[in-house]
Amino acid sequence: xxxxxxxxxxxxxxxxxxxxxxxxxxxxxxxxxxxxxxxxxxxxxxxxxxxxxxxxxxxxxxxxxxxxxxxxxxxxxxxxxxxxxxxxxxxxxxxxxxxxxxxxxxxxxxxxxxxxxxxxxxxxxxxxxxxxxxxxxxxxxxxxxxxxxxxxxxxxxxxxxxxxxxxxxxxxxxxxxxxxxxxxxxxxxxxxxxxxxxxxxxxxxxxxxxxxxxxxxxxxxxxxxxxxxxxxxxxxxxxxxxxxxxxxxxxxxxxxxxxxxxxxxxxxxxxxxxxxxxxxxxxxxxxxxxxxxxxxxxxxxxxxxxxxxxxxxxxxxxxxxxxxxxxxxxxxxxxxxxxxxxxxxxxxxxxxxxxxxxxxxxxxxxxxxxxxxxxxxxxxxxxxxxxxxxxxxxxxxxxxxxxxxxxxxxxxxxxxxxxxxxxxxxxxxxxxxxx
Amino acid sequence: xxxxxxxxxxxxxxxxxxxxxxxxxxxxxxxxxxxxxxxxxxxxxxxxxxxxxxxxxxxxxxxxxxxxxxxxxxxxxxxxxxxxxxxxxxxxxxxxxxxxxxxxxxxxxxxxxxxxxxxxxxxxxxxxxxxxxxxxxxxxxxxxxxxxxxxxxxxxxxxxxxxxxxxxxxxxxxxxxxxxxxxxxxxxxxxxxxxxxxxxxxxxxxxxxxxxxxxxxxxxxxxxxxxxxxxxxxxxxxxxxxxxxxxxxxxxxxxxxxxxxxxxxxxxxxxxxxxxxxxxxxxxxxxxxxxxxxxxxxxxxxxxxxxxxxxxxxxxxxxxxxxxxxxxxxxxxxxxxxxxxxxxxxxxxxxxxxxxxxxxxxxxxxxxxxxxxxxxxxxxxxxxxxxxxxxxxxxxxxxxxxxxxxxxxxxxxxxxxxxxxxxxxxxxxxxxxxx
Numbered sequence: 001x002x003x004x005x006x007x008x009x010x011x012x013x014x015x016x017x018x019x020x021x022x023x024x025x026x027x028x029x030x031x032x033x034x035x036x037x038x039x040x041x042x043x044x045x046x047x048x049x050x051x052x053x054x055x056x057x058x059x060x061x062x063x064x065x066x067x068x069x070x071x072x073x074x075x076x077x078x079x080x081x082x083x084x085x086x087x088x089x090x091x092x093x094x095x096x097x098x099x100x101x102x103x104x105x106x107x108x109x110x111x112x113x114x115x116x117x118x119x120x121x122x123x124x125x126x127x128x129x130x131x132x133x134x135x136x137x138x139x140x141x142x143x144x145x146x147x148x149x150x151x152x153x154x155x156x157x158x159x160x161x162x163x164x165x166x167x168x169x170x171x172x173x174x175x176x177x178x179x180x181x182x183x184x185x186x187x188x189x190x191x192x193x194x195x196x197x198x199x200x201x202x203x204x205x206x207x208x209x210x211x212x213x214x215x216x217x218x219x220x221x222x223x224x225x226x227x228x229x230x231x232x233x234x235x236x237x238x239x240x241x242x243x244x245x246x247x248x249x250x251x252x253x254x255x256x257x258x259x260x261x262x263x264x265x266x267x268x269x270x271x272x273x274x275x276x277x278x279x280x281x282x283x284x285x286x287x288x289x290x291x292x293x294x295x296x297x298x299x300x301x302x303x304x305x306x307x308x309x310x311x312x313x314x315x316x317x318x319x320x321x322x323x324x325x326x327x328x329x330x331x332x333x334x335x336x337x338x339x340x341x342x343x344x345x346x347x348x349x350x351x352x353x354x355x356x357x358x359x360x361x362x363x364x365x366x367x368x369x370x371x372x373x374x375x376x377x378x379x380x381x382x383x384x385x386x387x388x389x390x391x392x393x394x395x396x397x398x399x400x401x402x403x404x405x406x407x408x409x410x411x412x413x414x415x416x417x418x419x420x421x422x423x424x425x426x427x428x429x430x431x432x433x434x435x
Numbered sequence: 436x437x438x439x440x441x442x443x444x445x446x447x448x449x450x451x452x453x454x455x456x457x458x459x460x461x462x463x464x465x466x467x468x469x470x471x472x473x474x475x476x477x478x479x480x481x482x483x484x485x486x487x488x489x490x491x492x493x494x495x496x497x498x499x500x501x502x503x504x505x506x507x508x509x510x511x512x513x514x515x516x517x518x519x520x521x522x523x524x525x526x527x528x529x530x531x532x533x534x535x536x537x538x539x540x541x542x543x544x545x546x547x548x549x550x551x552x553x554x555x556x557x558x559x560x561x562x563x564x565x566x567x568x569x570x571x572x573x574x575x576x577x578x579x580x581x582x583x584x585x586x587x588x589x590x591x592x593x594x595x596x597x598x599x600x601x602x603x604x605x606x607x608x609x610x611x612x613x614x615x616x617x618x619x620x621x622x623x624x625x626x627x628x629x630x631x632x633x634x635x636x637x638x639x640x641x642x643x644x645x646x647x648x649x650x651x652x653x654x655x656x657x658x659x660x661x662x663x664x665x666x667x668x669x670x671x672x673x674x675x676x677x678x679x680x681x682x683x684x685x686x687x688x689x690x691x692x693x694x695x696x697x698x699x700x701x702x703x704x705x706x707x708x709x710x711x712x713x714x715x716x717x718x719x720x721x722x723x724x725x726x727x728x729x730x731x732x733x734x735x736x737x738x739x740x741x742x743x744x745x746x747x748x749x750x751x752x753x754x755x756x757x758x759x760x761x762x763x764x765x766x767x768x769x770x771x772x773x774x775x776x777x778x779x780x781x782x783x784x785x786x787x788x789x790x791x792x793x794x795x796x797x798x799x800x801x802x803x804x805x806x807x808x809x810x811x812x813x814x815x816x817x818x819x820x821x822x823x824x825x826x827x828x829x830x831x832x833x834x835x836x837x838x839x840x841x842x843x844x845x846x847x848x849x850x851x852x853x854x855x856x857x858x859x860x861x862x863x864x865x866x867x868x869x870x
Contacts, residue, residue, distance in 0.1 A: 076844060079837045090544055093536065099528060108767075108781075109525055109795055114774060116808055130845050166844060202808040224808040243860075249853040256849040288848045332543075332825060339549060346543075346825040349857060353850040354826050357841040358834055360544055361822035373551055373637040373659040375820035385810035387796035390767060390781040391789050399793055402514045406792040409511060409601060410565050413723045414691040415788040418684040422784060425678075 001251075001265075001280040003273045003303040018214045026185045026214040033189035038196045044186040051155040051162070053181065058197045060168070060179035064161035068168035071159055076166065080173050083358050084135055090360030091143040094379040106392030115145035116224075116382050118199065120191035121176070122206035122216075123167055125154035125183055131170035132356065136363050136377065137206050138174035144382035150201060151176045152191060154183030183208075185215035192219035203382070226381065227374065230367035231260035231300075234352055235321035235341075237312050237334070240269040242327040243348060247272070248279035250325060250351050255296035256289040262300035264319070266312045273303045313337045320371040323352050342371040397427050436686075436700075436715045438708045438738040453649045461620045461649040468624035473631045479621040486590040486597070488616065493632045495603070495614035499596035503603035506594055511601065515608050518793050519570055525795030526578040529814040541827030550580035551659075551817050553634065555626035556611070557641035558602055560589035560618055566605035567791065571798050571812065572641050573609035579817035585636060586611045587626060589618030618643075620650035627654035638817070661816065662809065665802035666695035666735075669787055670756040670776075672747050672769070675704040677762040678783065682707070683714035685760060685786050690731035691724040697735035699754070701747045708738045748772045755806040758787050777806040832862055 018026070032040040042053045069077065100110035121137045123129055134151070141149050151171050159165040162181055171179060180198055182190060188208075194200030204216055205226035216225040234254035236247050251263035267273055280297060287293055306312045309328065316324060320340035328334060331346040338344055342365030343355055356363045364377040400423045407415035453461070467475040477488045504512065535545035556572045558564055569586070576584050586606050594600040597616055606614060615633055617625060623643075629635030639651055640661035651660040669689035671682055686698035702708055715732060722728055741747045744763065751759060755775035763769060766781040773779055777800035778790055791798045799812040835858045842850035 075840060079840045079844075082834075082837055083841060090536075093534060094546065101525075101528065107794075111529065111796075111813075112770075112779070117774065127846070132841060132845065221803075221805070224805075245856055245860075246853070249849070249856045253847070253849040253853040256847060283849075283852070287852075293849060335547075335823065338821070339552065340819075341821050343822040343824065344547070346823065349828050349831040350824050350826040351831075351853045351857065353838055353842055353847075353853050354831065354834070355822070355824045356850060358838045359542075359824050359826060361546075361824060365822070368656075370656070370659075371819065371821070373819055375818075376822050378546075378820065380815065383810075384775075384806065384808055385813065386773070386776050386806070387778040387790070387800070387811050388770065388781065389778065389785050389790045389794050389796060391785040391794060393784050396784040396786075396789065399517075399789070402517055403788055403793045405510060405514045406518060406567060407788055409514075410567065411562070411724075412688070412691060412788075414684070414687040414718075414728060415791060417718070417722075418681070418688040418786045418788050421680055421684045422786065425680075 001277045001297055001301055001303055003277055003305060005305050016210060016213070018210050022210055023214060026211055026218055029185040030189040030215055030218045033186055033195065034193045041182060041186050041190050041195055041197070044184065045155060045182055048184055049155050051181070053155065055197050058180050058182065060161055060163065060181060065168055065172050065179070067160055068165035068172070071165035072169050077169060080131060080135070080170055083132065084139065084173050086358060086360040087135055087139045088143060091140050091362070091379050095143060096383075100388070103395075105394045107395045108388065108390040110388035112386040112388055113383050114386070115147070116141070116202045116384060117146070118148040118150065118201045119146045119382060120150045120152060120201040120204045122188065122204060122208050122212055123151055123153040124208050124212070125157035125164075128207065128209070129153070129157065129164055129167055131166045132363065133207065134167060134170040135174050138171070138176055140362065140377055140379050141382040142175045144379045146382050149175065149177050150191065150198070151179045152182050152187040153179070155181035185211045188212055188215035188219060192223045205377070205381070226377065227366065227370070229364065231262065232257045233262040233321050233367060234323040234325065235264045235266060235316055235319055236325040236327060237309070237316055238265065238267045238269070238272060238325075238327040239309060239329060240272050241329050242272055244272060244275035244279045245283075246348060246351070247276045247327065248283050251276070251280060251297070251301065252283055252287065252293050253351070253353055254323070255293040255301060256287060257296070259292050259295040260300060261296045263297060264301065264321075265303045266306060266315050267303070268306050268308045268312060270305055273305050277303055309334065316341065320369045322365045322367045322371065323355075325350065325352065340372045342366045342376055393426060396422060436712045436732055436736055436738055438712055438740060440740050451645060451648070453645050457645055458649060461646055461653055464620040465624040465650055465653045468621055468630065469628045476617060476621050476625050476630055476632070479619065480590060480617055483619055484590050486616070488590065490632050493615050493617065495596055495598065495616060500603055500607050500614070502595055503600035503607070506600035507604050512604060515566060515570070515605055518567065519574065519608050521793055521795040522570055522574045523578060526575050526797070526814050530578060535823070540829045542830045543823065543825040545823040547821040547823055548818050549821070550582070551576070551637045551819060552581070553583040553585065553636045554581045554817060555585045555587060555636040555639045557623065557639060557643050557647055558586055558588040559643050559647070560592035560599075563642065563644070564588070564592065564599055564602055566601045567798065568642065569602060569605040570609050573606070573611055575797065575812055575814050576817040577610045579814045581817050583613070584611050585613045585615070585626065585633070587615045587617050587622040590616035620646045623647055623650035623654060627658045640812070640816075661799075661812065662801065662805070664799070666697065667692045668697040668756050668802060669758040669760065670699045670701060670751055670754055671760040671762060672744070672751055673700065673702045673704070673707060673762040674744060674764060675707050676764050677707055679707060679710035679714045680718075681783060681786070682711045682762065683718050686711070686715060686732070686736065687718055687722065687728050688786070688788055689758070690728040690736060691722060692731075694727055694730040695735060696731045698732060699736065699756075700738045701741060701750050702738070703741050703743045703747060705740055708740050712738055744769065751776065755804045757800045757802045757806065758790075760785065760787065775807045777801045777811055828861060831857060
């Protein structure tokens, strides 16, 4: 692994907006689903997935869902349950109440918090299908109180139900209400606009390939979508109290994800830098996904030697990584200086996989420097707020003149008159029916 | 105003994505600013606004800002201050604390809440420039704790400083830190990528014309943006306790905004429906913006007569309006049934302009049915969250096996090994330097 001295290192990579052909194909699929509904949904599923669907078999039945439990190890069920419990406990702390401010003159101002009514979660097929991601997308919605959580996933990915049984078990444990065996852009469009078989949702989340990503962009506005995730990243900030073999293992756990994943060590210790570099090479050779991890390390990995931890923190804040590990003498004491990082792992035992799978915080975290302005998925992503204004007569008589002045200053006379008609009628003792 | 019976009335209008020429022009401008910085910014400002800028006069000085106060009425300053106080008080209640969960085994999990570092607010020139919108965009950012709030606005819109003095006073009162006299797509690009004169921001918000909207879309990803607002809407749900002249005035205060604005009355009372219809016509004739309001009422206005309030509520939830007024015998008792509405105004004295200007809640509210899944602008729009994980050795020894099982199930061996190397080293009493 390259050891570099500090410089204007940039993590940013280009976002994939798809080829013109991919964009055209997605637009066509979305338009067809919008217009033809189920007919188009079944047609594309046969074309892309080789599976003939009808209204009778598009939805996974309770029997199929329960059957999936027989196809997985008991230890997996226990592990998923333990993880789900932790994720639930963490996200439950994010839940917020509606509030009201009752003022002495009778005016009430407030903010009403409500769950979205219906949310769709996309789960990819094949190697990108991760049971842990099902938990991380579904549980925050469930904690938010979303009454209808719908999952879609391609129909020929394994198991007796045609869907990977590990995914089905994770969905059942997380609390998914409906599962449909459709995938791709056609599934996204069906969730957005609805068909006879699938009722439309308010928000679509979950990862997917370029067609899924483009379809989500295409339907955005009709429904909400989550952000489109880029390749994963880790930055480790460490001093010479760190164990090099741990740091190397953590960097590689990121690098094995994807050839475009990025793993970076920032340290003031040349000794640690050299030791980690050697450890990375040693551990790399023993990895099943060596080729992917090696490409990631070579293209997007770096060991950056800085003057001191203070400079290290400023490099971290510039990188704004998805995952940050701080492995130093007093890691908690350094956390306060971190402005930009999606998730912060502190101390020698907080290896990133602890958070990826188990601790409780969400593993869907802003990538590609966007931690500067965005946040891990949480309960807030599945609620909406309404302002509430109950103005009293007393308050309107008091404030009406000021409101009219501001409205007239902006040339909005009808705004002023909506207040004036009340003041005229009620301020002069008129018998407005509004009382 | 048309009186209709209940049916599948749809509020949705098309979103303006601009013409191909507009899209091309914006892409060129954004690329030029990204590459050339100030040189391109000054060139486009001369071309589009007819003003020659340099690094010496692009920024509004403190003297110019203070000078604006002499150009406006004292009563305006008082009115803006009173409104700002209310807006501050309401948004202060939205502020949230970072939290930590300290577990007995030494593990700490938490969520860190931080303000964005630097936010840019776009303020349009001409008739669409509203001092009240400056307050509504800036104050939530300020309450969130954003240390640098930057405003951009076109350079030839009035006053001694070249900028509408009412806008400057509102900016000063709201707490803007820097003001630059640039507008259009070039200003948006300068905020996103930075130039020698303007440091880059993390988020851009505020309304603008189609070029501004397209530029925001274009730079999204490099920075965050707010949502693109559609034409404004009001739905009034009223029973026969309502005063028809008040309802008509409120509908027209919405209709005067824009020919595409939408004003709808939903009522079980045929008497009220007829009376409001007559009142709308009467009040319309006396309005300075009659032509705009009349076009809005004719094209996007409606009076919908429903069977009862229950059906009225279901119509409202389907419309998911930006603004909802409930004028009925027990308005607060009906609020709980409203699932979808950006802002809810209750009772006869909560005329929409009360919220537009003064009460405290934000007036930037989701339009076009998006209240189904989005929310008024608030303090949350100017913060970011980081998860925090400080796992203890005890916890890792306890949970490590489960984490490894989940990682291996997903085929991510390096994830499992990052845990395993610690268990091997520390679980067996090895002398890991990590202790």
